Every structure is written in C-alpha cells, then in structure tokens.
Amino acid sequence: MKTLSTVEQLTVKDNKFSRCDIITLKTSDKKKFDDISQSLISNGDEQNYQHLISSISQVIPEIKSNLPELVQHVQYLSSPATMVGLLLLKNLPEGSSSIHAPIISSILGFLVKYEGEGDFIIPIKENSNSRETRPSFQNNKEFSLHSDLTYAPEPPKHIVMHYQATNHGGGGHSIFCDVLAALDDLNSDVLSELQKNQFLFTAPSHYKGNSVVKFPILTKDVMSNSWSIRFRKDGLKSETAIGAESVAEFVNAINRNSFEIIPEENSIVLLNNRTFLHGRTAYLSMSKLAKPRHLNRIYINS
Ligand SMILES: O=C(O)CCC(=O)C(=O)O
Numbered sequence: 001m002k003t004l005s006t007v008e009q010l011t012v013k014d015n016k017f018s019r020c021d022i023i024t025l026k027t028s029d030k031k032k033f034d035d036i037s038q039s040l041i042s043n044g045d046e047q048n049y050q051h052l053i054s055s056i057s058q059v060i061p062e063i064k065s066n067l068p069e070l071v072q073h074v075q076y077l078s079s080p081a082t083m084v085g086l087l088l089l090k091n092l093p094e095g096s097s098s099i100h101a102p103i104i105s106s107i108l109g110f111l112v113k114y115e116g117e118g119d120f121i122i123p124i125k126e127n128s129n130s131r132e133t134r135p136s137f138q139n140n141k142e143f144s145l146h147s148d149l150t151y152a153p154e155p156p157k158h159i160v161m162h163y164q165a166t167n168h169g170g171g172g173h174s175i176f177c178d179v180l181a182a183l184d185d186l187n188s189d190v191l192s193e194l195q196k197n198q199f200l201f202t203a204p205s206h207y208k209g210n211s212v213v214k215f216p217i218l219t220k221d222v223m224s225n226s227w228s229i230r231f232r233k234d235g236l237k238s239e240t241a242i243g244a245e246s247v248a249e250f251v252n253a254i255n256r257n258s259f260e261i262i263p264e265e266n267s268i269v270l271l272n273n274r275t276f277l278h279g280r281t282a283y284l285s286m287s288k289l290a291k292p293r294h295l296n297r298i299y300i301n302s
C-alpha cells in the first residue's frame with residue numbers, strides 16, 4: 001500500500017493519483033482563516049450548529065476574497081472538469097475545530113444531516129456506552145474501505161473529516177481508494193454484475209430509516225457518463241452467487257488501489273463519497289490514552 005508521501009509525488013506524475021489534491025495553508029493564510037473563524041465564535045454559541053451555519057454563510061464572501069487559493073482547491077471537488085475526488089488540507093489553525101470544518105464545508109456546498117445519524121457535526125470517537133458490534137464512528141474497530149450512508153436512499157455527495165486528535169502512534173490511520181482507478185482492474189462481466197440491483201445493505205441500529213435496502217454497488221450516470229459507488233462490505237448480502245463472487249473481485253481491486261494517510265492534527269480531508277472509498281485501521285482504546293482519537297465529520301450536498 002502506498003503512503004501519503006508517495007501519493008504527494010504521484011499527484012502530478014501519475015494519472016491514477018491525479019484525482020487527489022493536497023494543500024498546506026501558508027502561515028499568512030492560516031492567520032487570515034483564524035481571524036475570520038474567531039469573529040464567528042464570539043458571535044454565538046459554538047454548540048448551536050443551526051445558528052453557527054447561518055452565520056458562516058455571511059462570512060463566505062470574506063473567505064472567498066481573502067483566501068482565493070484555498071477556495072479554489074475546495075471548489076475543484078465540485079467541478080466535473082478537474083475530476084478531483086479527495087483533498088487533504090493541512091496546517092489549519094489549532095483549536096476551535098468545530099468551526100473550521102463547517103467553514104470549509106460551506107465553501108463546497110450545504111451541510112446535511114440524516115435522521116438518527118446525529119447533528120451537522122458528528123464526533124468520531126470511541127464511546128464506551130456504544131454496543132455496536134460492527135465498525136462504527138463510536139468504536140475503535142478496523143473499518144474497511146466503504147462509502148458512507150450506504151443504507152440511505154440518497155447518500156451524501158461529499159464528506160469532510162477534521163482530524164482534531166489523532167492519538168499519534170496508536171493506530172487509526174486513514175485508508176482511501178480512488179474507485180475509478182480500481183474499476184480499471186475489473187473485467188466487463190464483474191462490472192456488469194456490480195451494476196445489477198441485487199445487493200442488500202443493512203443499516204446500523206441507530207439509523208431511523210429502513211433497516212435493509214436493495215441497490216446496485218455501481219451506477220453509471222447516463223447524462224455525465226460518470227460512475228457512482230455505494231459500498232460497505234460488512235452487513236452486505238448479494239441475492240446471487242455470481243454477485244457475491246463479483247464483490248470478492250471488487251474488494252481485491254479496491255485493496256490493490258488503496259493508500260494510507262497517517263493523519264496530522266489540524267488537518268481536514270474532503271472527499272467525494274461517490275467516487276472515493278475511505279476506511280481506517282483499528283486504534284488504541286481511549287482508556288489507554290491521555291488525548292483520545294477524535295475526528296469531526298460533516299456531510300455535504302451541492
Ligand atoms: O474513524 C475514521 O477514521 C472513519 C470513520 C468512518 O469512516 C465512519 O464512521 O463512517
């Protein structure tokens with residue numbers, strides 16, 4: 001598996017990684033970003049997300065005029081012309097993390113929440129009260145490559161993950177896969193099985209919608225001719241044996257095309273939930289750490 005530094009070099013050279021983008025905020029931009037964020041914090045209650053999101057929309061013009069480079073990189077994600085599906089944004093200001101991720105998200109689109117999934121900002125951290133046996137945002141189990149909300153009728157278009165505390169050395173590395181690269185490794189029979197409406201996706205217990213839904217894993221949009229993915233291996237069933245065999249081939253292809261990021265605190269990953277898969281390695285339990293792993297996640301549509 002490739003690590004981030006190789007991805008960074010390959011970003012320019014190799015088509016397979018050209019859909020990843022990386023930006024490190026310059027010190028002067030970091031200061032500007034922090035000043036704008038601070039003005040919002042003093043304006044209201046940080047925990048009242050609805051209020052926070054409406055006040056963010058008022059500062060977006062200020063962000064656009066003061067931080068054009070940052071805005072341009074975020075907007076590459078919603079531009080079909082660039083094909084960028086993953087942006088790693090490094091060197092954000094420290095602290096106030098619950099405001100930085102919503103600001104970046106608001107540049108890309110509008111924040112969405114799903115019944116039973118939590119608020120606009122969902123903390124990803126171990127919760128000792130959780131009884132979930134599958135990999136989850138509330139436990140420290142390995143979470144293999146997946147797209148989010150596979151059990152929802154309309155999964156979100158983009159995901160933002162803010163690395164607030166990364167428990168350095170204790171696991172919890174992020175894994176990503178550019179699905180378009182993985183599809184190049186599959187033959188047409190497998191591709192055709194994955195496009196059949198024969199896969200059952202099981203929702204976790206906290207979800208308020210249907211507990212099992214049936215969808216294809218791959219869909220091709222006829223207008224734009226682009227692929228869209230819905231995939232999570234745990235809780236997945238195929239109605240046919242050939243469908244199950246095709247999933248096994250697909251899993252091999254995505255694993256071959258995955259890469260790992262050892263996340264740094266105060267960085268953000270934005271990704272297209274329909275063209276990139278994400279996952280994480282298992283991590284050390286919070287009881288063993290002074291500063292447990294903590295990410296914040298936001299869903300965005302445009
Ligand atoms: O813990 C992580 O890094 C990601 C968690 C995740 O993908 C999820 O909760 O859906």
Ligand SMILES: [Fe+2]
Pocket residue numbers: 146147148278
């Ligand atoms: Fe996820």
